[in-house]
Every structure is written in C-alpha cells, then in structure tokens.
Amino acid sequence: MSARLTVHFSGVPAAHLAAVSGLTPVATPAGDSAADACALFGLRGPDLPLAAITYTHDFGTSPPAWCARLDPVCLMPSGATLRLIELTQTPLSEADARELFDRVSAAGVIPGVQWRFGAPQRWYVESTDAPDVRTCPPDSLPGGDVAAGHPRGTDAPRWQGWLNELQMLLFDAAPNLAREARDLPPANGLWLWGGGMTPVLPPAPFDTVWTDQALIGGLARLAGCAPQAAPESVTEWLDALPAGHALLGLAADAAAPERAAHWLDALQAALDGGRLEAITLHAGGARFHLQRRSLLARLRRGLRRRALR
Structure with missing residues (x-):
C-alpha cells in the first residue's frame, strides 16, 4: 500500500x-x-492554548496548570507607538537567552508564577490560577503595531504593568548592549501570548x-x-x-x-x-x-x- x-x-x-x-x-x-x-x-x-501545546513539545509532558508564552522580542519606537520585531532572523544565542531569562525570572516581578525556559525564543510562565487575560501571537500584529496587541481582560492591566517592569530589566542587560553594539535588535521586551490549559x-x-x-x-x-x-x-x-x-x-x-x-x-x-x-x-x-x-x-x-x- x-x-x-x-x-x-x-x-x-x-x-x-x-x-x-x-x-x-x-x-x-x-x-x-x-x-x-x-x-x-x-x-x-478561538484563543487556542498554543503555549500548552509547544510546552508539551519542549518538555515532553504537558504543563500542570495554566501556562502562557513570554517570548523575548524587540520593541522599537515607531511614531507614537512601539513596533514589535521578532528575533527569528537574528536569534538569541543559547547563552544570551539564558542570561536574559535568569535576569527576569529571578526578579519576582510576576507573583505566583513559575518560569520555564523551553528554547532561546520560547519562554513560559505557569500559574495555578488562570488569569482573565486574552492575547494575540506576535506574528499577528498589523505592521508589528504593539498597541494593537496589548492584553485584554480584567487581569490585563496588572499583566501589562508587569510586562513594563520586565522591559526595564531587559533594557540595559549585557547581552542586549552587546547586540546593539553589533547592530542587532536587542531582546528588550517580552510578549505574552498563547495562554490556556492543556487541550484534550x-x-x-x-x-x-x-x-x-x-x-x-x-x-x-x-x-x-x-x-x-x-x-x-x-x-x-x-x-x-x-x-x-x-x-x-x-x-x-x-x-x-x-x-x-x-x-x-x-x-x-x-x-x-x-x-x-x-x-x-x-x-x-x-x-x-x-x-x-x-x-x-x-x-x-x-x-x-x-x-x-
């Protein structure tokens, strides 16, 4: 056959x-x-739990609770807003990604979550309490307009505040300064998306x-x-x-x-x-x-x- x-x-x-x-x-x-x-x-x-699915690939087992992706991205000023640039064409090295991941995950900015490093471009947070927050993938933003993809939902303001704090932690990180010196886009922001429970x-x-x-x-x-x-x-x-x-x-x-x-x-x-x-x-x-x-x-x-x- x-x-x-x-x-x-x-x-x-x-x-x-x-x-x-x-x-x-x-x-x-x-x-x-x-x-x-x-x-x-x-x-x-709608709102497919893509983070739980890629988590299962990265770790060989499904997440124990709600999880979302918090991927490193570049946020560049563009007029009155920010423009998101994915790092697929200029990816982070394993060493740089882990240094940046350790910096933000150890800061305790987001209470009650566990951070997981899946790959240089795939970072995760897990939470036993599923927040009311709706997001969109970074590749779905029209023209990369960050404002068009801000989190929505009753818990969105808290998450947006945490994301802003994490962005400040990444701003002057050594790997980002080194990337800027080589004229590469820095990983100066994190993009929250794909949250949900593991599907059956x-x-x-x-x-x-x-x-x-x-x-x-x-x-x-x-x-x-x-x-x-x-x-x-x-x-x-x-x-x-x-x-x-x-x-x-x-x-x-x-x-x-x-x-x-x-x-x-x-x-x-x-x-x-x-x-x-x-x-x-x-x-x-x-x-x-x-x-x-x-x-x-x-x-x-x-x-x-x-x-x-």
Whole structure:
C-alpha cells in the first residue's frame, strides 16, 4: 500500500508557497498557519492554548496548570507607538537567552508564577490560577503595531504593568548592549501570548509524524503519537517512508526558494513514481494538492532541464 503525505509549512504565507510551487490553493480556510496545524489534529476554536501545546513539545509532558508564552522580542519606537520585531532572523544565542531569562525570572516581578525556559525564543510562565487575560501571537500584529496587541481582560492591566517592569530589566542587560553594539535588535521586551490549559485531543489521524516545529511536535504528543525529527535528506527519507498517512511539519526556512524547489521536486518525483499515493501541502491556512504528472509531461520536463543545462 502506498503512503499518503501531508506537509505543513509553519510561518509561510500561502502566496509564497503558491509562488515557489506554481500551485493554486484548493481551499483557504479561515485562520492562520497555527490554527490550521491545530485543525489537522481536530483542535479548533478561538484563543487556542498554543503555549500548552509547544510546552508539551519542549518538555515532553504537558504543563500542570495554566501556562502562557513570554517570548523575548524587540520593541522599537515607531511614531507614537512601539513596533514589535521578532528575533527569528537574528536569534538569541543559547547563552544570551539564558542570561536574559535568569535576569527576569529571578526578579519576582510576576507573583505566583513559575518560569520555564523551553528554547532561546520560547519562554513560559505557569500559574495555578488562570488569569482573565486574552492575547494575540506576535506574528499577528498589523505592521508589528504593539498597541494593537496589548492584553485584554480584567487581569490585563496588572499583566501589562508587569510586562513594563520586565522591559526595564531587559533594557540595559549585557547581552542586549552587546547586540546593539553589533547592530542587532536587542531582546528588550517580552510578549505574552498563547495562554490556556492543556487541550484534550482525539487520537492522531496520522500514523507517523516528522517535524522540526514545536507546535506540530506538541500536537502529536498530545494526540498520542511520538514525533520524529524532520529528515535532513528528503530523498532517502521518501525511499524509506512507511505505508499509511504521514505528517511532515517543516519550519519557515524550508520554504526558501532553493530549498522549497528541492523538496517539491523530490515529492513530485515520489508521487509520479507511485511511492506516494497523495500529497497535500498546507501553508498560511491554505491547502494545496500535488497532482501526479503524465509520462509525457515528465518527459517534457526532463528535456527542458537537459536543455537548460
């Protein structure tokens, strides 16, 4: 029996994947890439507890109570407001991230919480009391406008005050001064988002999961499917892909034009050769289908490539 494959690109706009693949979306459901990933595992609704899910990936177990992400970000003045710059393109080193994390977590600014370091870009706070605070992911702000994403709810003013205090602690931290000296954006703020309790998921609809995404990894664990690391060699991985329905979760850098072309060529060849029965791609909340090409189309493509060489 042939294998079926679903590929989810994290942090990749649908228009970008359409441009690098030449494919047209067959469906564009409401929601973003994170909501689309959750929907693959049967989890839908507003205010998804994304922090509890990525926590499960980072620590191998679900959080014991309410938890939220408090991720390091750069806050830059922009007119009358602040503009948020994510540090994905200029990430913190492990050493710098831990020094900054230790500085804010030891200060006791937020009472009654436990801090957890998941990764240089993923910090968490846990609380036995779930606060009434509603937030939004840092990548959802229009133009990075911080004012558009301030916490809301009855407990929001307290949390905003704590965030302001933490920002002052980060302002003159040694790693940030060193980053500014190298013309890199400092991690001078923390962004609260994704709070909630651990969701209960139905059994995973996938036989196997490979991923380098924290969200896909956490969803798989919560659905009873132990994820494996994303493959480095796509061709060797496809040759050994077992029968059944597999999910491959890839981070945004996999959609860079040259790398995406390599992935798509290998997937198309596996589909054309019958090693894969069906391939569905997800990006930015949109869904794409790879279609098996006819023998004539494959011959024409091969001739065009030889002519180019």
